[in-house]
Amino acid sequence: MRLRKRKICEQENRRLIHHIERLKQELEQQRAYLEISVDPPLETVRQLQLSEAKYMLLLKEARHRGISRG
Numbered sequence: 001m002r003l004r005k006r007k008i009c010e011q012e013n014r015r016l017i018h019h020i021e022r023l024k025q026e027l028e029q030q031r032a033y034l035e036i037s038v039d040p041p042l043e044t045v046r047q048l049q050l051s052e053a054k055y056m057l058l059l060k061e062a063r064h065r066g067i068s069r070g
Helices: 002-036 042-065
Strands: none
Touching (some): 002 042
């Protein structure tokens, strides 16, 4: 039973790291788009803010779980 629980926990940790990395790439793309935009749409700015909030929440969860990429 404990082995199964540990395996599930490890899978969830890997999944969390994957989501963090994917969201980080999204943020970099959105920031690059905003840098080259003369007058970015308000929706794009709001989407960036939402993505940043999600990213910070996932980082906080990873810290709480005590996991890292390594």
